Amino acid sequence: MTTCKECEFFFSVPEDADDYKPAKGDCVVEKQDEKGKYWLAKPVSEKDGCCEQYRPGSR
Numbered sequence: 001m002t003t004c005k006e007c008e009f010f011f012s013v014p015e016d017a018d019d020y021k022p023a024k025g026d027c028v029v030e031k032q033d034e035k036g037k038y039w040l041a042k043p044v045s046e047k048d049g050c051c052e053q054y055r056p057g058s059r
């Protein structure tokens with residue numbers, strides 16, 4: 001199964017962060033509308049199954 005960990009939009013929570021937990025990360029997706037660019041962020045786990053916005057990343 002492809003997981004969030006392999007997605008370009010997945011960012012691990014750094015180990016020194018207050019909310020660090022193993023496998024925890026944030027999904028940050030860049031969006032664009034007529035007013036310009038914006039970002040949507042939500043907490044995810046690197047083991048979550050990928051969603052329809054999945055994009056293969058370099059990690």
Ligand code: SF4
Binds near residue numbers: 029052053054055
């Ligand atoms: S929720 Fe979707 S877009 Fe976000 S990191 Fe996971 S696969 Fe990528």
